[in-house]
Amino acid sequence: MGSITLTNIQKSYGAVHVLHDINLAINEGEFIVFVGPSGCGKSTLLRVIAGLEKVTGGELSINGERVNDVSAADRGLAMVFQSYALYPHMTVRQNLAFGLENAGMPKAEITQRIGEAARMLEIEQYMDRRPGQLSGGQRQRVAIGRAIVRRPTAFLLDEPLSNLDAELRVSTRAEIAALHARLRSTMIYVTHDQVEAMTLANRIVVMRAGRIEQVGTPLDLYNQPANRFVAGFIGAPHMNFIEGALESSNGTHMLRTAQGDVLHLPQSVAPGAPITVGLRPQHISLSNDQSGFAAQVQLVEALGSETVIHASAFGTKLLAIVPGQRRISTGDTIYLSYANAPLHLFDQSGLRIATVQTEDGHSPTFV
Amino acid sequence: MGSITLTNIQKSYGAVHVLHDINLAINEGEFIVFVGPSGCGKSTLLRVIAGLEKVTGGELSINGERVNDVSAADRGLAMVFQSYALYPHMTVRQNLAFGLENAGMPKAEITQRIGEAARMLEIEQYMDRRPGQLSGGQRQRVAIGRAIVRRPTAFLLDEPLSNLDAELRVSTRAEIAALHARLRSTMIYVTHDQVEAMTLANRIVVMRAGRIEQVGTPLDLYNQPANRFVAGFIGAPHMNFIEGALESSNGTHMLRTAQGDVLHLPQSVAPGAPITVGLRPQHISLSNDQSGFAAQVQLVEALGSETVIHASAFGTKLLAIVPGQRRISTGDTIYLSYANAPLHLFDQSGLRIATVQTEDGHSPTFV
Amino acid sequence: MSAAIRFLTRRKGGKGWHWTDIVTWVWLIGGLFIMFGPAVWLAFSSFKTPQGLAEFPPSILPYVTQQVKVEGYEKPLMLYNAKMPDGSTRVLAEVRRIGIVSQMVDPKAPGEVIKVNIGDRQPVREVFFATENYTQPFMQFDFFRYLWNSVFVTVTATLITLIVNSMAAFALSKYEFKGRNLAMLTILATLMVPLSVILVPLYSIISTVGLFNSLWGVILPTVATPTGVFILRQYMLTIPDELIDAARMDKASEWQIYWRIIVPLTAPALAVLAIFSVVWRWNDFLWPLIVLSRRELYTLQVGLSIYAGELNVQWHYILAMTVVTMIPVVVVFIFLQRFITTGIAGSGLK
Amino acid sequence: MGLADRPLRLLQKRAGIGGMAAFFLAPNMLIFGVFVLLPIIINLIYSMTGGSALFLSERSFVGTDQYAKLFDCKSYLDPMSCQEDAFWTAVGNTFWFVVLQVTLLILFSLITALILNRELMARSFWRAVFFFPVLLSPVVVGLIWKWILQRQGLLNFALYPMGFEPYTWLSDRTFAFAAAVGVSIWAHMGFYTLILLAGLQAIPKDLYEAAEMDGTKPARIFWRITLPLLMPNLLVVVVLALIRAVQVFDEVFVLTGGGPGTSTLFLTQYIYETGFVSQPRNAGLAAAASILMGLVLVVLTLVQLGIGRKNENKGKR
Amino acid sequence: GDVRIMWYSDGIEGEVFQDLVNRFMKENPGINVIVDNVAYSVIKEQLPVQLEAGNGPDIARVTAIKDLAKHWLDLRPLVADAKYWDENFGANADWMRPDGSNQISGFMTQLTLTGGFANKTLFEQANVPLPGPKATWDEWAAAAKKVAQSQQIPYPMAMDRSGHRITGPAISNGANYIGKDGKPAPLDAGAKGFLGKFVDWSKDGTMSKDVWVSAAGQSYRAAADDFINGQVAFYYAGSWQVPNFAKKIGTNFDWVATGSPCGPAACTGLPGGAALVAVKYTKNAKEVAKVMDYLARKDIVKEFSERTLFLPAHKGVIAEGVNFKTDSALVKEALNTFVNATKTTSDLANKMPGWRWSDTMYGAVVTRTAQAVAGEMSKEDAFTRIDSDVAEKVKASSL
Numbered sequence A, B: 001m002g003s004i005t006l007t008n009i010q011k012s013y014g015a016v017h018v019l020h021d022i023n024l025a026i027n028e029g030e031f032i033v034f035v036g037p038s039g040c041g042k043s044t045l046l047r048v049i050a051g052l053e054k055v056t057g058g059e060l061s062i063n064g065e066r067v068n069d070v071s072a073a074d075r076g077l078a079m080v081f082q083s084y085a086l087y088p089h090m091t092v093r094q095n096l097a098f099g100l101e102n103a104g105m106p107k108a109e110i111t112q113r114i115g116e117a118a119r120m121l122e123i124e125q126y127m128d129r130r131p132g133q134l135s136g137g138q139r140q141r142v143a144i145g146r147a148i149v150r151r152p153t154a155f156l157l158d159e160p161l162s163n164l165d166a167e168l169r170v171s172t173r174a175e176i177a178a179l180h181a182r183l184r185s186t187m188i189y190v191t192h193d194q195v196e197a198m199t200l201a202n203r204i205v206v207m208r209a210g211r212i213e214q215v216g217t218p219l220d221l222y223n224q225p226a227n228r229f230v231a232g233f234i235g236a237p238h239m240n241f242i243e244g245a246l247e248s249s250n251g252t253h254m255l256r257t258a259q260g261d262v263l264h265l266p267q268s269v270a271p272g273a274p275i276t277v278g279l280r281p282q283h284i285s286l287s288n289d290q291s292g293f294a295a296q297v298q299l300v301e302a303l304g305s306e307t308v309i310h311a312s313a314f315g316t317k318l319l320a321i322v323p324g325q326r327r328i329s330t331g332d333t334i335y336l337s338y339a340n341a342p343l344h345l346f347d348q349s350g351l352r353i354a355t356v357q358t359e360d361g362h363s364p365t366f367v
Numbered sequence C: 001m002s003a004a005i006r007f008l009t010r011r012k013g014g015k016g017w018h019w020t021d022i023v024t025w026v027w028l029i030g031g032l033f034i035m036f037g038p039a040v041w042l043a044f045s046s047f048k049t050p051q052g053l054a055e056f057p058p059s060i061l062p063y064v065t066q067q068v069k070v071e072g073y074e075k076p077l078m079l080y081n082a083k084m085p086d087g088s089t090r091v092l093a094e095v096r097r098i099g100i101v102s103q104m105v106d107p108k109a110p111g112e113v114i115k116v117n118i119g120d121r122q123p124v125r126e127v128f129f130a131t132e133n134y135t136q137p138f139m140q141f142d143f144f145r146y147l148w149n150s151v152f153v154t155v156t157a158t159l160i161t162l163i164v165n166s167m168a169a170f171a172l173s174k175y176e177f178k179g180r181n182l183a184m185l186t187i188l189a190t191l192m193v194p195l196s197v198i199l200v201p202l203y204s205i206i207s208t209v210g211l212f213n214s215l216w217g218v219i220l221p222t223v224a225t226p227t228g229v230f231i232l233r234q235y236m237l238t239i240p241d242e243l244i245d246a247a248r249m250d251k252a253s254e255w256q257i258y259w260r261i262i263v264p265l266t267a268p269a270l271a272v273l274a275i276f277s278v279v280w281r282w283n284d285f286l287w288p289l290i291v292l293s294r295r296e297l298y299t300l301q302v303g304l305s306i307y308a309g310e311l312n313v314q315w316h317y318i319l320a321m322t323v324v325t326m327i328p329v330v331v332v333f334i335f336l337q338r339f340i341t342t343g344i345a346g347s348g349l350k
Numbered sequence D: 001m002g003l004a005d006r007p008l009r010l011l012q013k014r015a016g017i018g019g020m021a022a023f024f025l026a027p028n029m030l031i032f033g034v035f036v037l038l039p040i041i042i043n044l045i046y047s048m049t050g051g052s053a054l055f056l057s058e059r060s061f062v063g064t065d066q067y068a069k070l071f072d073c074k075s076y077l078d079p080m081s082c083q084e085d086a087f088w089t090a091v092g093n094t095f096w097f098v099v100l101q102v103t104l105l106i107l108f109s110l111i112t113a114l115i116l117n118r119e120l121m122a123r124s125f126w127r128a129v130f131f132f133p134v135l136l137s138p139v140v141v142g143l144i145w146k147w148i149l150q151r152q153g154l155l156n157f158a159l160y161p162m163g164f165e166p167y168t169w170l171s172d173r174t175f176a177f178a179a180a181v182g183v184s185i186w187a188h189m190g191f192y193t194l195i196l197l198a199g200l201q202a203i204p205k206d207l208y209e210a211a212e213m214d215g216t217k218p219a220r221i222f223w224r225i226t227l228p229l230l231m232p233n234l235l236v237v238v239v240l241a242l243i244r245a246v247q248v249f250d251e252v253f254v255l256t257g258g259g260p261g262t263s264t265l266f267l268t269q270y271i272y273e274t275g276f277v278s279q280p281r282n283a284g285l286a287a288a289a290s291i292l293m294g295l296v297l298v299v300l301t302l303v304q305l306g307i308g309r310k311n312e313n314k315g316k317r
Numbered sequence E: 001g002d003v004r005i006m007w008y009s010d011g012i013e014g015e016v017f018q019d020l021v022n023r024f025m026k027e028n029p030g031i032n033v034i035v036d037n038v039a040y041s042v043i044k045e046q047l048p049v050q051l052e053a054g055n056g057p058d059i060a061r062v063t064a065i066k067d068l069a070k071h072w073l074d075l076r077p078l079v080a081d082a083k084y085w086d087e088n089f090g091a092n093a094d095w096m097r098p099d100g101s102n103q104i105s106g107f108m109t110q111l112t113l114t115g116g117f118a119n120k121t122l123f124e125q126a127n128v129p130l131p132g133p134k135a136t137w138d139e140w141a142a143a144a145k146k147v148a149q150s151q152q153i154p155y156p157m158a159m160d161r162s163g164h165r166i167t168g169p170a171i172s173n174g175a176n177y178i179g180k181d182g183k184p185a186p187l188d189a190g191a192k193g194f195l196g197k198f199v200d201w202s203k204d205g206t207m208s209k210d211v212w213v214s215a216a217g218q219s220y221r222a223a224a225d226d227f228i229n230g231q232v233a234f235y236y237a238g239s240w241q242v243p244n245f246a247k248k249i250g251t252n253f254d255w256v257a258t259g260s261p262c263g264p265a266a267c268t269g270l271p272g273g274a275a276l277v278a279v280k281y282t283k284n285a286k287e288v289a290k291v292m293d294y295l296a297r298k299d300i301v302k303e304f305s306e307r308t309l310f311l312p313a314h315k316g317v318i319a320e321g322v323n324f325k326t327d328s329a330l331v332k333e334a335l336n337t338f339v340n341a342t343k344t345t346s347d348l349a350n351k352m353p354g355w356r357w358s359d360t361m362y363g364a365v366v367t368r369t370a371q372a373v374a375g376e377m378s379k380e381d382a383f384t385r386i387d388s389d390v391a392e393k394v395k396a397s398s399l
């Protein structure tokens, strides 16, 4: 129970086309995460699946049955709204109990389920408050609880952890994962948090402007992004992109940027074409000696466990993340290396050509 | 312009005491970030400063003047609400213009400022929509825009980026930092995002259950947390804590856990007392040989750039973060080391005793 | 066309007829007959002659007996279906009636007089719209002056009502101050005494302040209507306070909060009150009657009341004028009711 | 209105936010005080005077005589044992009228509002249909229904072909009472429907969506979501309907005149006849009766507001 | 200057009056006469309030002429020829002036007289002869019942729901409401006799009960529509219905005015009517008098009566005879019947309009009799209640 198939789904608000031709098959029990830039249509797609929006085209089936005309109430799904949509006139307890009472569940079981959810979400002391008397994060937890207690065929969660603190977010995330493991119900989850997406998803769906860009397992997307957009979107901070033309001379292959800087590459790639090379900030390291390439430091962000260096090199801005805390200041010249880093090559239209692995700073080899 | 002083601020809703005795001096032009668990009173404190809630005790001054009885409109502050609170009947443009019109600003300047903010927040195409026609992230950007255009003495921002995607969050964060650098106006910022807190703040205020736990620069808090709570709260994922009693024998000092496991420590620490040792997940590394201590893998989370290992050792759960992608599975036995890691020692009541640096895996020295 | 049908049969959910759909359509169709039927009948009746109005059984459409000009008779004669002794029916014109016998002629062959018992004849009737019910009053009274007075009273009173009531409702719903509950209660308490009861005291106040025989004397006492304050206040209670907070942070003065935030968000309730106010003021009768005793100040309702005499009420004029005076309010209603649904999509809150 | 802002800002500086509340309240309260409250106070004084003169200055003070007269009964259970038997008959009639009319009126208005709140074709047409009677003056309302219900009316005409003999419906005590209730509902339903409709529109849509996701049946959505959130507006309707029902007069007066006998004689008609029609007028007695009526209404309204206040707090987000 | 006249209409008299006024203004260019047409309820309910406050029009057409007599202007010193007024309007002058004065307040624009109407066609169809001019109430009742039975109509007789209407027959039955001290007397046998008979008739179906039960209190209700629709054989109303019947009955059936049936004491109807009076608070008494003089002129009164089909109250005009402007023989005949019936009006009946307590009596009588008809109380209780209601009113008004 819980497979969901979207075929050519379209949705417009008047002249605004929000979803274009969405095709997606979600397996029973799968944990799917939707990611994509703000406004790309994630919530809308969730609402379409929920039955809260009528599609303007395409077909939606749940468990093999066409449900385009089945009302939201009859689809048997539960949803956590991005806007919470808590019942303002009910206490937290009543908010949680409402859906269960609808299903005619016995009192004792309701109490038990609510108790469980409340414990898990740490909202036990607020059970008799109204939503208006709660903090933002508390409200969000009630919204999650309302879906959880239902144990539906599928969960639809729209940025359910956005207002929680890091600690609570981690524990709630773990609870959701545990819940998924236990109930085996399909979950569709919208998030902007990379960690959530990477750790929770069986498959991630990357959306952009109402279209699906790529669907795949987290590491697939991370390691082999289908295009420049996905590459930039998956992984935080985003991948560095260096543009230039391929050149070969004397058996060494390189990318020559507009500024004339040179980036060494493995041999295999066809020469002559203008391409983009993607390099993740985490794969850049500081050289202690003056090997590697020189870069100008523009900004240093100390996160404690790691340091984010905003530098300029190859005529572009380059981000590098190095572990620990470093004594580097804006204006310094540093030497960076990309030894042992995977390089992602994209063609002019942004499509992925290959991913190659450098062996040492200047002589890359194939992976 | 923009110094804010809170003296013994208290706030209760009926019998619920939300803020207890808050004392805080915010300097002109400072960027202050409030962090703390959900429901600890961050929004309430912000609303108190804004003048939207009457305090039940204490004194609030802005620029040295007592403002307890000055209305919100006259305090000259701008606020981004956690719930957005956009005017539902106005278009985005009107939402942005409202505050400026109130101040009697000339039309031309209003248009210019709105244009700037819209460009910066990437909401130019939605200027004539109503909030109801926007996505969650778009709404949040409008809410930010509404505060930004005002250029007030001080900004109050309540989780302003929680609904934005990673990319946009980074760029907006940078914009806010740039804005702060340019305008030099005081900013008070609530967030649950560690990166935001660490990168934006001049000083971070850590709150817990209506009280301030510690105030300090980001790296101060990271490196020298005043107590176990702050240590656990700053840094993601949270610090590992290992409890036990101190022992000395043969000039070596160690922590003995309830299970009898042993953790080597520098000499200086007074023996006999039960203490807690804190160790950040980032400071644990994988030993390639069998040096270090053995741990049982319980869960592996691959984030792409790094891998989070949930393991058990020393009779407790231990998190370790290692760079890159590793072939480790649940159930494996691995060897971890904490060479070169800072250890945070806390006494029984949770207060910090010292932070010591291990030199190699088993023989720590002072920092 | 098929789109229209789909639209017509659009139902909840979409599949099959939900019971609520059936209730809806039964209720609507029933409403059409019960609520609107009498009104349609009223409109038709306004075209009946006084005789037609008094008639039993009443007809839906306005009928009169058909008349023909018959050669040799000066006045037009009434046509009847007369039953002949042989059982056949003929259309005859009545010349005169003597007792229970009617003397009739065939309009085509007016020579022979046929005697028919009056029980054996049925009038031939035709639909006839007595438009003089409409034209007559227009000639008799100064319609356009009355209309102007009515419009002035209605528009002015409604505007003042909306502003003054919404201001008060704002204060009573969004501010905490001492005496707030007392004020609300006083306002409500005054609803308890009907106007007709306090007519005399009110009249003495009006004549004391010199508003007797002035349109302002009609307008002012009605504009502070407790009903309006109450409706608006309760509606405003549903507007989230957080929007006011946001406006205060936006440096809005209290007046701007009222004018730019509260008033637009209260649009549905204001539309309701505006509709009510227009209807009330337009139809007001008792009070204007007392304040206005000069015909140049009459409102339409007062003007048309002159057809209510001591011993006789000229219903045909009253009905016709009722229909005429209703047209503007219907138009206003159609216009204003749209604002009831400009209801705001979402509350602007998370 | 933009022009008003500058001076009002200055005012706000001086008066503070609390002062602005007074400012917002002032115009209404001023007009209200002079033209509504003052006459009612004068009316109170009236109720303590006697004689047939109209103006207060010419009337003699009689203290509570008028009230004593109203309460002069041998048995309060039997109106006929009272000096002012008509008053007590009217009180009894009014009580039953209020119970029946308010209940049904609110029920019908609510159903209508719910239906008109759905997505309907030609929604404004249907709204106009149900609102239409409100546009009619009470006299015309009474008249239309009289023409329908009287012996020679449309109803008998319609029933005649079905073999019913013409019946004088309005001479039947039970039917006349029912007709009074029915016609006043007919005439006022649109008014309350509109208030409720506005209230329904103010309920955030996402709550309905949440309820739908919670698998809520329409009836339950109504009882648990719609009704509680409609409470502030429902309170308006209940209070106003109650007050107006107690004050029922015009349309019923035209329809039944209080008959047959005194079976539809209501309080306002009693007050009106006593104070305005009967010769000589007895304005004092009429005022006393109206004050009593007002007092009862105040108590009823207080009870409702008490109930409403609880719900009001509930309604806050 | 301006002279404002407050005027109400039952029919076309407003137009006729305006016509006459226009003519006056042409003759007297300095005087601007404005006719404010109002509803009758304004005259009845609002005018007294205005007058008490010292406001009001300059001239008004009113019916409660005695009650408000203290507000009328004495035209005696102002009119051109007081003797003309006394001679022609003297008979009704007492109705509209304070007791004991010889004030000239105005004149009756219209005299009304209660009386019966019979549906002649029904009588003919039933083959029942119309009872003669001296027939009693009982004889009419018997005849009407026969007609109703044979013609299958619901009501033999009907009477307006009005204390004024029922008092004429009561006086014919020997009733006298006026006590020795001028205050109301308790109901006497004559009054109880007719009221009781009326209640009985209503109960046994001789009288239409519907009109009387169709209201509570003292509301006026006419049974005219039943008569117009041929549902009633004999209808007791008054002269004012003649133009109404002319218009609404048309040729549907023939009808006649019958005058008032007789009782043991008299065969009287009750007179009444509307008067045009000048108001004391006027600012241009002289001009008011001039207008009044004009309107009271014999030719004007005559024209007014002839065109409106109202009975005139001008002695000279009556003497001369009125040529009513109608082409219906029925109407002419009916009006003449009423003119003749004025001659048989009893003295007692003629006193009623000028008696201060008549409305009080009428109110109590109609209220309680109707309750007896509706079966809410017995006849005896009704009589007791009438007496106590009236006594209470008398007491209350003297406080």
Ligand SMILES: Nc1ncnc2c1ncn2[C@@H]1O[C@H](COP(=O)(O)OP(=O)(O)OP(=O)(O)O)[C@@H](O)[C@H]1O
Binding pocket: A126, A132, A133, A134, A135, A136, A137, A138, A163, A165, B013, B016, B018, B036, B037, B038, B039, B040, B041, B042, B043, B044, B045, B082
């Ligand atoms: N009206 C109220 N009545 C009672 N308690 C309230 C009320 N409003 C807020 N609280 C409580 O006050 C505490 C502080 O709330 P606040 O909104 O300041 O939290 P916060 O730190 O902003 O949390 P979050 O990160 O979840 O937004 C919460 O525990 C909340 O439940």
Ligand SMILES: Nc1ncnc2c1ncn2[C@@H]1O[C@H](COP(=O)(O)OP(=O)(O)OP(=O)(O)O)[C@@H](O)[C@H]1O
Binding pocket: A013, A016, A018, A036, A037, A038, A039, A040, A041, A042, A043, A044, A045, A082, B126, B132, B133, B134, B135, B136, B137, B138, B163, B165
């Ligand atoms: N009623 C509407 N009319 C027109 N456009 C709309 C409407 N509702 C949403 N949109 C647009 O549709 C697009 C998709 O919205 P949606 O809420 O699905 O975005 P999202 O991916 O959830 O974004 P976020 O991460 O910011 O929540 C947005 O660009 C939004 O502006």
Ligand SMILES: O=P(O)(O)OC[C@H](O)CO
Binding pocket: C191, C222, C225, C226, C227, C228, C280, C281, C284
């Ligand atoms: O007294 P209210 O507020 O019901 O006012 C209603 C209208 O004025 C009636 O005409």
Ligand SMILES: [Mg+2]
Binding pocket: A042, A043, A044, A082, A158, B135, B136, B137
């Ligand atoms: Mg969204």
Ligand SMILES: [Mg+2]
Binding pocket: A135, A136, A137, B042, B043, B044, B082, B158
């Ligand atoms: Mg908060």
